[in-house]
Amino acid sequence: xxxxxxxxxxxxxxxxxxxxxxxxxxxxxxxxxxxxxxxxxxxxxxxxxxxxxxxxxxxxxxxxxxxxxxxxxxxxxxxxxxxxxxxxxxxxxxxxxxxxxxxxxxxxxxxxxxxxxxxxxxxxxxxxxxxxxxxxxxxxxxxxxxxxxxxxxxxxxxxxxxxxxxxxxxxxxxxxxxxxxxxxxxxxxxxxxxxxxxxxxxxxxxxxxxxxxxxxxxxxxxxxxxxxxxxxxxxxxxxxxxxxxxxxxxxxxxxxxxxxxxxxxxxxxxxxxxxxxxxxxxxxxxxxxxxxxxxxxxxxxxxxxxxxxxxxxxxxxxxxxxxxxxxxxxxxxxxxxxxxxxxxxxxxxxxxxxxxxxxxxxxxxxxxxxxxxxxxxxxxxxxxxxxxxxxxxxxxxxxxxxxxxxxxxxxxxxxxxxxxxxxxxxxxxxxxxxxxxxxxxxxxxxxxxxxxxxxxxxxxxxxxxxxxxxxxxxxxxxxxxxxxxxxxxxxxxxxxxxxxxxxxxxxxxxxxxxxxxxxxxxxxxxxxxxxxxxxxxxxxxxxxxxxxxxxxxxxxxxxxxxxxxxxxxxxxxx
Amino acid sequence: xxxxxxxxxxxxxxxxxxxxxxxxxxxxxxxxxxxxxxxxxxxxxxxxxxxxxxxxxxxxxxxxxxxxxxxxxxxxxxxxxxxxxxxxxxxxxxxxxxxxxxxxxxxxxxxxxxxxxxxxxxxxxxxxxxxxxxxxxxxxxxxxxxxxxxxxxxxxxxxxxxxxxxxxxxxxxxxxxxxxxxxxxxxxxxxxxxxxxxxxxxxxxxxxxxxxxxxxxxxxxxxxxxxxxxxxxxxxxxxxxxxxxxxxxxxxxxxxxxxxxxxxxxxxxxxxxxxxxxxxxxxxxxxxxxxxxxxxxxxxxxxxxxxxxxxxxxxxxxxxxxxxxxxxxxxxxxxxxxxxxx
Numbered sequence: 001x002x003x004x005x006x007x008x009x010x011x012x013x014x015x016x017x018x019x020x021x022x023x024x025x026x027x028x029x030x031x032x033x034x035x036x037x038x039x040x041x042x043x044x045x046x047x048x049x050x051x052x053x054x055x056x057x058x059x060x061x062x063x064x065x066x067x068x069x070x071x072x073x074x075x076x077x078x079x080x081x082x083x084x085x086x087x088x089x090x091x092x093x094x095x096x097x098x099x100x101x102x103x104x105x106x107x108x109x110x111x112x113x114x115x116x117x118x119x120x121x122x123x124x125x126x127x128x129x130x131x132x133x134x135x136x137x138x139x140x141x142x143x144x145x146x147x148x149x150x151x152x153x154x155x156x157x158x159x160x161x162x163x164x165x166x167x168x169x170x171x172x173x174x175x176x177x178x179x180x181x182x183x184x185x186x187x188x189x190x191x192x193x194x195x196x197x198x199x200x201x202x203x204x205x206x207x208x209x210x211x212x213x214x215x216x217x218x219x220x221x222x223x224x225x226x227x228x229x230x231x232x233x234x235x236x237x238x239x240x241x242x243x244x245x246x247x248x249x250x251x252x253x254x255x256x257x258x259x260x261x262x263x264x265x266x267x268x269x270x271x272x273x274x275x276x277x278x279x280x281x282x283x284x285x286x287x288x289x290x291x292x293x294x295x296x297x298x299x300x301x302x303x304x305x306x307x308x309x310x311x312x313x314x315x316x317x318x319x320x321x322x323x324x325x326x327x328x329x330x331x332x333x334x335x336x337x338x339x340x341x342x343x344x345x346x347x348x349x350x351x352x353x354x355x356x357x358x359x360x361x362x363x364x365x366x367x368x369x370x371x372x373x374x375x376x377x378x379x380x381x382x383x384x385x386x387x388x389x390x391x392x393x394x395x396x397x398x399x400x401x402x403x404x405x406x407x408x409x410x411x412x413x414x415x416x417x418x419x420x421x422x423x424x425x426x427x428x429x430x431x432x433x434x435x436x437x438x439x440x441x442x443x444x445x446x447x448x449x450x451x452x453x454x455x456x457x458x459x460x461x462x463x464x465x466x467x468x469x470x471x472x473x474x475x476x477x478x479x480x481x482x483x484x485x486x487x488x489x490x491x492x493x494x495x496x497x498x499x500x501x502x503x504x505x506x507x508x509x510x511x512x513x514x515x516x517x518x519x520x521x522x523x524x525x526x527x528x529x530x531x532x533x534x535x536x537x538x539x540x541x542x543x544x545x546x547x548x549x550x551x552x553x554x555x556x557x558x559x560x561x562x563x564x565x566x567x568x569x570x571x572x573x574x
Numbered sequence: 575x576x577x578x579x580x581x582x583x584x585x586x587x588x589x590x591x592x593x594x595x596x597x598x599x600x601x602x603x604x605x606x607x608x609x610x611x612x613x614x615x616x617x618x619x620x621x622x623x624x625x626x627x628x629x630x631x632x633x634x635x636x637x638x639x640x641x642x643x644x645x646x647x648x649x650x651x652x653x654x655x656x657x658x659x660x661x662x663x664x665x666x667x668x669x670x671x672x673x674x675x676x677x678x679x680x681x682x683x684x685x686x687x688x689x690x691x692x693x694x695x696x697x698x699x700x701x702x703x704x705x706x707x708x709x710x711x712x713x714x715x716x717x718x719x720x721x722x723x724x725x726x727x728x729x730x731x732x733x734x735x736x737x738x739x740x741x742x743x744x745x746x747x748x749x750x751x752x753x754x755x756x757x758x759x760x761x762x763x764x765x766x767x768x769x770x771x772x773x774x775x776x777x778x779x780x781x782x783x784x785x786x787x788x789x790x791x792x793x794x795x796x797x798x799x800x801x802x803x804x805x806x807x808x809x810x811x812x813x814x815x816x817x818x819x820x821x822x823x824x825x826x827x828x829x830x831x832x833x834x835x836x837x838x839x840x841x842x843x844x845x846x847x848x849x850x851x852x853x854x855x856x857x858x859x860x861x862x863x864x865x866x867x868x869x870x871x872x873x874x875x876x877x878x879x880x881x882x883x884x885x886x887x888x889x890x891x892x893x894x895x896x897x898x899x900x901x902x903x904x905x906x907x908x909x910x911x912x913x914x915x916x
Contacts, residue, residue: 050644080644162907167915309788309797338785342757344891347746348870351753362785362810364832383810383832427795435791436627436634439900455791461897467904474910475598 007131008039010065011123012056014047014072016102023106023119024071031120032071035127039065048077050085057085067095067130071123073102092135094487094562099126129570136562140481141541143229145169147473148247150221150233153181154459155253155451155466157203162470163251164212168477171245172207172215173235179215180204182255183459185275187282190319191345191460216245224419227510227542228446228482249446249473252430253466254416256452259406261306265369266403270376274316277402281320287327290399297331298398299324300378304337305366306406310456311340313404318349320402321358332358333396335367335380343458361394368392376401407456420447421509429455433508440469443508445542448472487562488543489550493535495557502536502549502558510542511549578913579603581668581681583656583860586614587635588687588887588898590642595906597647601913604649604679605642606656606670612639614689615888616895618713620720622765624772629792630765631895659684659863663882683882683909686874687902688860690851690888693744693752700815701743701847708823709816709845712739712762725770725777727844729823734777734844737770738827739763741783742812745850745892754871756850758894761789763848764800771805780807780842782829790896816845851892884909 011032015021024043033041040059047053047070060068068091070078075098083093101119109115145168149160152174160170172179186196207213216235222242223234233245260273272280280288288296301317314336321332334353339360341347354360361382368379378401379392409428410416417424422442423431430453433443440448448469451462476482491502493516503511516535536557538549550558559565578601582589585607593603605612617639619632642648654672661667666681695703695711703709707729710718718725727734741763745756760783767779786797786808800806813827824841831838853872861868864883867875873891877883886905887898 076640080641084644084646162911165911165915166907309786309794311788338787340785340787341746341755342760342787342789343755345754345869347755348753351748364810384830429791435629436631436896437637439896464901464904467907468900471595471599471903471907471910474907475595478599 007037007067008065009035009037009067009069009127009130010060011035011038011041011069011071011127012047013041013043014070014078015043015045016048016073017046020072020102020106022112023101023115028116028119032123032127035124037131038127047072048081050081053078053081053085060091066091067097067133069097069099069123069126069130071099071101071126074098074100094136094485095133097126097130097133099123125570125573129567132564132567132570134561134564137486138483139486139540140483141227141229142480143248143477143482145477146171146247147249147251147477148173148231148233148245149251149253151181151253151255151451152176152179152215152217153253153255153451154183154200154203155255155462156181156251157207158463158466159251159253159450159470160213161203161206161210162467163473164210166470166474168212168474170213171247172213173219173221173233173245174215174217175220177218178204179207179217182258185278186459187278188319188323189459190315190343190349219243221416221419224421225512227444227539228476229541231446248477249448250420251448251450251466251469251473252416252420252422252442252453253449253451253469254410254412254430254453256429256456257408257410259408261403261406265371268371268376270371270374270399271401271403273405274313274320274402275405277320278316281323287330288324288400295329296399297329298333298375298396298400299330300333300335300376300396300398300401301404302335302367302378302401303404305404307404307456308337310407311342312407312456312458314338314340315343315346315458317402317404318346318353318358321353322349322356325353325356325358328357331398333361333378333398334358335361335363335378335396337363343460361396372397375399410453413453416453420444422447422449423507429453440465441472444510445508445544446473446476482541484541485562486540487545488540489538489545489547489558489560491536491538492557492559493537495555496535497555497557498534498536499554500536501552501554505548505552507546507548508542508544510539510544511536512539513537578682579680580683580685580909581606581666581679582685582687584614584687584689584887584889585609585612585650585652586687586689586887586898587616587638587895588689588889588902589614589685590638591899591902592685592687592886592906593642593648594638594645595903596909597645599906599910600647601909602647602649603685604651604681606654607650607652608655610652612642612650612652615692616898618717618720619895620716622719622769624768628765628768628796629790629896630762631899634899635895656860656863663880666882683884683912684864685884685886685905685909686860686864686866686889687885687887688854688857688889690873690892691854693849693852695743695847695849697750698743698747698847701740701845702816702818702825703847706816706818706825706845708734708818708825708843709847711743711847711849712759712766713849715766715846719769724773725844727823733774734842736778736780736842737767737844737846738780738782738842739767739846739848740812741781741848743847743849744852746784752850752852752871754850754892755787756892757787758789758892759848759850760787761793761796761894763846764796766846767800767806768796768803771803775805778805778807780809782809782812784810784812789894851888854889857889879908879912882912884912 105119160172218238219235226232303313370377378396380394382394450465450469547560580603582605585605616635622630657669668679811829813829818825826841886902
């Protein structure tokens with residue numbers, strides 16, 4: 001700490017466009033100017049605009065102040081522009097504090113005298129805190145232009161291609177024997193005439209030919225460590241051989257699990273899954289035939305039984321119903337809770353299907369199933385035909401029922417979550433750092449998640465996500481180095497007991513416990529010579545400076561550089 | 575990277591996100607916005623949190639706008655319109671007009687993020703919007719919630735006791751030729767109901783719909799919590815007409831009750847129309863200037879990749895804030911690809 005006699009504090013009073021003028025009157029300015037260490041006190045109407053702030057800093061240079069206290073609104077209004085300004089003015093960007101009299105006083109205290117007292121107290125505390133500020137430096141890590149994409153499905157392929165085209169070297173990892181994933185199960189796209197297989201082959205070939213992409217197949221993920229610019233992924237191939245792949249950033253693209261519904265009656269041969277239907281349509285000449293060669297006259301699509309809010313089933317059912325209806329003798333039912341048309345162009349297809357004679361039946365209560373002479377009887381309480389009573393108003397006899405699959409969170413997610421340290425909420429889909437502000441960016445800097453491991457989505461949506469994740473990586477790797485403020489946690493290894501509390505609570509996997517020295521002060525009786533003293537260490541590029549580890553450290557070995565204990569006790573103290 | 579500059583047309587959430595994303599990649603850009611402020615349609619939305627965040631993304635918009643005004647690589651021109659574009663892909667010269675003055679801007683690529691219009695509920699006279707004071711659109715409700723922090727009846731300023739939400743006003747409607755789903759309105763209205771019921775559990779809400787359309791990651795839990803709430807009725811039936819008197823606050827309608835199967839008449843004292851999205855009225859003028867193809871509905875279709883013109887956000891078709899942001903990020907990557915990498 002610098003003694004308050006040595007430091008020179010410049011106070012800027014922001015009237016927030018006149019809304020604080022009643023509080024920050026002449027008497028207040030006089031009071032502020034008289035506080036110890038204050039060398040100047042300037043006023044302005046609206047400091048939150050960067051231009052005004054810049055003007056004031058001109059005065060800052062003249063006053064030769066070394067710290068700044070802004071009296072006005074929320075710190076968020078000033079932080080960013082002030083930090084940028086501080087850098088150009090040769091002043092450390094962290095040598096500033098905000099006394100938030102707008103939210104804490106003007107909006108909450110209505111009695112004028114009490115409000116003034118409170119405002120004075122807040123400003124005085126801030127001015128008292130200012131001498132405790134310490135300059136915070138910046139650090140750089142090298143970010144070589146290479147990335148790792150985990151998962152060789154369509155999402156992984158798209159992400160790899162996008163990155164490779166931006167001149168970033170990509171290693172594409174997949175557990176399967178070849179890249180491609182599940183997309184090949186489709187026969188047609190719902191919204192464009194191209195057939196899937198030629199599109200698929202083009203994408204896969206594109207990856208294999210690209211000079212910036214290296215593909216590693218049949219590899220299992222075994223370990224993951226490092227930080228932005230230096231991630232190291234441990235792999236094991238099918239022969240049990242281990243290897244390490246390096247990358248500056250990582251995109252994780254695991255699809256969701258799709259399980260055919262074969263419980264109970266759904267195991268009967270009359271019930272098939274959508275991929276089986278796609279295969280039948282691919283192979284069918286003109287009309288569908290069963291194994292014995294008898295024509296299939298009635299087909300029902302049964303959707304929304306398990307996953308009520310997934311639009312993939314609905315889109316596929318409408319698409320396949322239209323294909324089936326090319327044979328006019330075929331009767332097609334779509335039995336669903338809601339027809340999901342929230343895809344581009346879907347409403348039109350839904351209407352076309354109805355015009356062609358596809359019958360849409362909607363239910364609220366689960367239908368009943370029975371077998372009648374080798375055909376399936378589906379009894380439905382149709383919502384629009386129910387005129388009172390509780391009977392099953394419709395019974396549909398069909399030769400073939402296509403039961404939609406269960407979309408479940410990938411079982412791998414648990415493994416991925418534990419290896420990569422990405423949080424896994426109850427519903428089983430991987431979670432980004434903040435679902436609103438940092439979509440797809442995981443808790444570790446430089447790790448992105450995209451596709452079905454976030455939630456089940458259509459191919460188009462997942463591909464857009466892949467591109468967006470690639471853009472996140474491109475932005476991080478666009479410069480030679482990644483520069484960040486050292487406003488982070490710091491662990492004193494002399495105090496650390498290596499209790500492993502902090503690595504567990506850290507939401508960003510930024511703390512590792514490693515060997516620190518050759519002796520262990522905690523073993524007092526019987527000193528073992530070969531015992532290594534371990535201590536926790538913060539990986540600076542990973543740390544977001546949130547302070548969770550600081551509050552949970554039992555030995556008080558961790559400090560937050562930009563928010564020390566001394567500063568906090570001054571804020572909450574008298 | 576030198577000499578690259580992107581011109582972004584439209585300063586809504588898509589345009590603003592694009593500018594920020596490009597700035598992070600080290601590419602400067604200029605946003606041309608017709609109105610006098612950034613944010614577009616999304617900037618009037620209010621937070622719809624109940625006991626927990628309902629993921630409406632309204633706060634993200636405010637955050638992005640604040641962020642972009644403080645990003646030095648982004649030049650913002652409000653009250654400015656695009657007049658014409660000359661030059662060839664990679665070296666566009668765009669003429670813009672602001673406050674009567676004309677400026678020539680050079681750009682390596684153009685990003686169109688002009689967004690959508692909301693459906694004008696007056697085009698469905700049977701719902702009486704504009705005639706009955708207590709029939710409002712969801713956007714009116716949003717502005718009310720944002721400015722006053724509560725829900726009130728426009729006729730007398732009292733808190734309503736029964737609110738009905740009508741879905742698909744201006745979407746999925748052949749009578750007005752709108753054969754598309756606006757995608758966002760179901761989740762939007764359900765979030766509204768959650769927020770209103772949380773603020774005032776006395777208010778009974780009803781949700782009249784055709785099909786519930788899922789949207790985004792947490793929709794299942796949102797829908798489930800709505801179904802469990804007894805003060806929220808989800809009714810699969812769209813009333814065709816609203817009956818009311820100009821002087822009375824009571825609005826009546828008839829619909830088929832899906833439980834009993836009978837036609838019932840019920841009164842509400844506030845009716846909220848969930849209006850859909852339509853292509854912008856001036857979509858043609860920009861489409862002509864830039865030669866952007868359009869689909870049957872009137873939304874833009876992506877021009878060929880080598881044209882140097884990119885689209886993002888809802889001008890391609892209805893989209894919510896979350897999807898507009900993801901879509902814009904993906905477009906930023908396509909621009910990088912077009913510019914030949916980093």
